[in-house]
Amino acid sequence: MPVVNEERKTETPENSKSTLPPLVSAANLVREVSFEDISTNIRPLGQLEESFIIATDDEGLLLIDQHVAHERILFDKYRALENARPADSQNLLMPETFDLTPAQTAAFDSVAEELEAYGFALMRLSGRTVAIKAVPADLPAGEARNMLAEVLETVDAEKRGSTRATFRDEVAASLACRAAIKINTPLALEKMRWLIDRLLLTSSPTTCPHGRPVILRLATRDIEKGFHRS
Amino acid sequence: MPVVNEERKTETPENSKSTLPPLVSAANLVREVSFEDISTNIRPLGQLEESFIIATDDEGLLLIDQHVAHERILFDKYRALENARPADSQNLLMPETFDLTPAQTAAFDSVAEELEAYGFALMRLSGRTVAIKAVPADLPAGEARNMLAEVLETVDAEKRGSTRATFRDEVAASLACRAAIKINTPLALEKMRWLIDRLLLTSSPTTCPHGRPVILRLATRDIEKGFHRS
Numbered sequence: 001m002p003v004v005n006e007e008r009k010t011e012t013p014e015n016s017k018s019t020l021p022p023l024v025s026a027a028n029l030v031r032e033v034s035f036e037d038i039s040t041n042i043r044p045l046g047q048l049e050e051s052f053i054i055a056t057d058d059e060g061l062l063l064i065d066q067h068v069a070h071e072r073i074l075f076d077k078y079r080a081l082e083n084a085r086p087a088d089s090q091n092l093l094m095p096e097t098f099d100l101t102p103a104q105t106a107a108f109d110s111v112a113e114e115l116e117a118y119g120f121a122l123m124r125l126s127g128r129t130v131a132i133k134a135v136p137a138d139l140p141a142g143e144a145r146n147m148l149a150e151v152l153e154t155v156d157a158e159k160r161g162s163t164r165a166t167f168r169d170e171v172a173a174s175l176a177c178r179a180a181i182k183i184n185t186p187l188a189l190e191k192m193r194w195l196i197d198r199l200l201l202t203s204s205p206t207t208c209p210h211g212r213p214v215i216l217r218l219a220t221r222d223i224e225k226g227f228h229r230s
Numbered sequence: 231m232p233v234v235n236e237e238r239k240t241e242t243p244e245n246s247k248s249t250l251p252p253l254v255s256a257a258n259l260v261r262e263v264s265f266e267d268i269s270t271n272i273r274p275l276g277q278l279e280e281s282f283i284i285a286t287d288d289e290g291l292l293l294i295d296q297h298v299a300h301e302r303i304l305f306d307k308y309r310a311l312e313n314a315r316p317a318d319s320q321n322l323l324m325p326e327t328f329d330l331t332p333a334q335t336a337a338f339d340s341v342a343e344e345l346e347a348y349g350f351a352l353m354r355l356s357g358r359t360v361a362i363k364a365v366p367a368d369l370p371a372g373e374a375r376n377m378l379a380e381v382l383e384t385v386d387a388e389k390r391g392s393t394r395a396t397f398r399d400e401v402a403a404s405l406a407c408r409a410a411i412k413i414n415t416p417l418a419l420e421k422m423r424w425l426i427d428r429l430l431l432t433s434s435p436t437t438c439p440h441g442r443p444v445i446l447r448l449a450t451r452d453i454e455k456g457f458h459r460s
Contacts, residue, residue: 046275048286049450052457056278061293065457216456218448220279227282227295228442 040200044192051183053192060220066192067183068208069199074138074176075209076202078118082168087119088137098145100128100152107155114168115151118175120144138179147178173209270430274422281413283422290450296422297413298438299429304368304406305439306432308348312398317349318367328375330358330382337385344398345381348405350374368409377408403439 042062044055053064081087100108105128112122119136135144154170181187187195199205199214206215224230269287274294276284283294311317330338335358342352349366365374384400411417417425429435429444436445454460 045284046286048291048453052453054275054284054286054291056276056284061278061284063291063453063456065459068457212458213456216453223278223282223293223446226293226443226446227298229295 042196044189044196047187050186055196060223061218063216065214066187066195067180068212068214069195070180071176071208072202072205072214073198074179075172078172078175081118087117089119089121089134090137091134092132092141096132096144098130098132098148100130103156104152107152111151111155114171118171136175139175143178147174150174176209272426274419274426277417280416290453291448293446295444296417296425297410298442298444299425300410301406301438302432302434302444303428304409305402308402308405311348317347319349319351319364320367321364322362322371326362326374328360328362328378330360333386334382337382341381341385344401348401366405369405373408377405380404406439
């Protein structure tokens with residue numbers, strides 16, 4: 001039987017708050033692990049801060065960034081659309097108008113067709129005004145103008161050298177980012193399961209289109225070490 | 231808009247298993263944190279490996295070792311009993327017998343009264359046989375003989391110099407360890423809440439009687455760093 005540490009007598013939490021020993025962090029006790037694969041047996045338990053899905057699989061604990069997970073799902077979907085157009089579209093009840101700058105006017109002409117393939121319905125009005133009559137089915141209507149501005153900026157960048165294929169990826173990534181579930185959004189367990197199931201079917205479940213991690217892992221064997229169990 | 235990484239085309243998970251990028255570990259991205267205090271707003275979500283309670287509080291994610299958490303609760307309870315004896319006891323339907331070695335016989339005489347104060351009912355039969363007629367209320371009946379053997383070993387150690395107070399702590403720690411919920415035991419959410427609520431009332435919720443950590447933390451700000459969100 002190990003020697004028992006010296007302990008204070010039981011106190012109420014109010015009395016003992018200032019003198020409690022520090023809570024041990026998992027940070028200094030876990031080790032870096034690398035993975036060949038991702039289990040398909042992922043079970044969501046809930047959310048942290050309504051932003052990160054907490055789940056378990058056979059190797060330990062997983063944290064999934066709900067926004068970038070959905071971004072990856074949508075990006076793969078939009079990329080696939082390149083071969084199966086036109087995309088699903090939703091008509092806006094009231095068309096939105098967007099005033100182009102002179103620089104954007106030239107950019108607009110070069111991308112209008114591309115955007116319509118993704119589900120936008122755009123119409124040039126008089127002068128430099130554009131009416132947005134429909135948007136891709138996944139995109140919240142309120143994001144339509146931001147999305148259009150972002151794509152027009154991308155086209156400027158394209159003129160400075162990026163390829164047409166890169167431009168298409170960037171439109172898909174921008175659209176995925178605008179349409180994906182935000183952080184600080186409560187999700188039902190059923191929705192978490194849907195996200196995880198769809199994520200596992202994507203081309204790269206561990207990274208988002210911009211290269212950020214989608215999943216973080218804390219392995220059971222590292223947790224056991226943290227608890228001095230191995 | 232950031233440059234989009236090169237991505238492979240969508241594949242089925244079966245095809246892509248061997249070439250997926252490694253899963254990012256939380257280990258190398260989180261930092262050590264120290265805590266002045268423990269939140270009383272801990273919400274259990276479920277278990278990992280039916281051994282570790284996964285919970286959240288206002289600072290992030292918590293992992294609680296269910297066995298050592300219960301050990302801490304029971305240790306404090308047994309220590310408190312020193313001032314409020316006798317302890318709750320449960321009669322065994324069939325008394326268990328225990329054969330003492332010659333060395334244990336001397337030890338037994340010196341601890342029988344102590345053990346009875348903790349809820350044991352012990353009776354010397356003929357020769358070196360002891361009947362265990364009752365055990366402390368929390369102790370599974372199947373642990374009675376192991377517990378007795380362990381305490382008798384402790385008494386041997388005591389003769390080599392430990393104090394009476396240390397011996398009492400060791401009996402309390404041994405009893406707490408034997409009686410506590412084991413790992414690999416499924417717990418209902420209600421039981422997890424009970425454990426956490428009781429743990430927060432103890433003298434030292436972050437360490438078990440043997441000094442092992444009871445709670446590990448992964449702070450939200452470190453998780454955000456892991457996801458490149460800060």
